[in-house]
Amino acid sequence: MHSEDCSIGENSSSHLEKGEQSNATSSYFATYHEGSIQVPIPCAVMNVVIIMILIIALISLSVGKYNCPDPLSDTPVSQCSNDWIQYQMKCYFISSMKDTWTMAQRFCSKHKATLVVIDSEEEMIFLKQYVDKMKYWIGLKNETSQTWKWSNSNEFSNWFNMTKPETCPFLNSTDVSSADCQKPLHWICNKPSSS
Incomplete structure (x- = not known):
């Protein structure tokens, strides 16, 4: 996918507004709805995937925070053997x-x-x-x-x-x-x- 594949062009939007949809762009873009921005489908899918990865990473980091001792905590981790x-x-x-x-x-x-x-x-x-x-x-x-x-x-x-x-x-x-x-x-x- 090239960088121009994810661009939103005014030409494509204005052509769609006029009802001049070509065969080449009709399979590449989602159906146009009044007042919405038209984004190429592969870019939309890529954006959703990136956002999901970021959400999963944030959740993992926040869960990991509770499993690790806080070095600034008032309750230190015991450095004694089991029976001590x-x-x-x-x-x-x-x-x-x-x-x-x-x-x-x-x-x-x-x-x-x-x-x-x-x-x-x-x-x-x-x-x-x-x-x-x-x-x-x-x-x-x-x-x-x-x-x-x-x-x-x-x-x-x-x-x-x-x-x-x-x-x-x-x-x-x-x-x-x-x-x-x-x-x-x-x-x-x-x-x-x-x-």
Whole structure:
């Protein structure tokens, strides 16, 4: 089809108005109606096809928008493994098994994590909703009866109180207490969510 095939000519329109329709143009143009513009049939079909393609493309793009996460969204996509829970910039593993403090720390290490280091009261509140009345080892320890240290080697700043300050603390739904490190308890691991 040539570019002149899709042109609307005044000659063809004026000839049709006068009723001088030739055999060559009668099959090429649609039937003329008073007050309408005459467009060659192949051009009209091509225009409809292009418009349909654009409509389908717009619908596909708008549907795809809802299937992809919005990078500016307030709810980030979790970067944690399946059995881990994301909160702020950390991933947490809440165990259903029980073991000693040392074995719990080994489990966490195998998953490139440590026993949980609790940095704020907000984080403590978040964790308490998962522990119920059970006891969970946390990553705080006092091996030399001097300075309490987290499993990441940072010193504990005493921002929360511990009842019964023995060697290995645990978290339950009401407070942080401690017990003999050889006692089998559940545990909580944590690691940065980007790892």
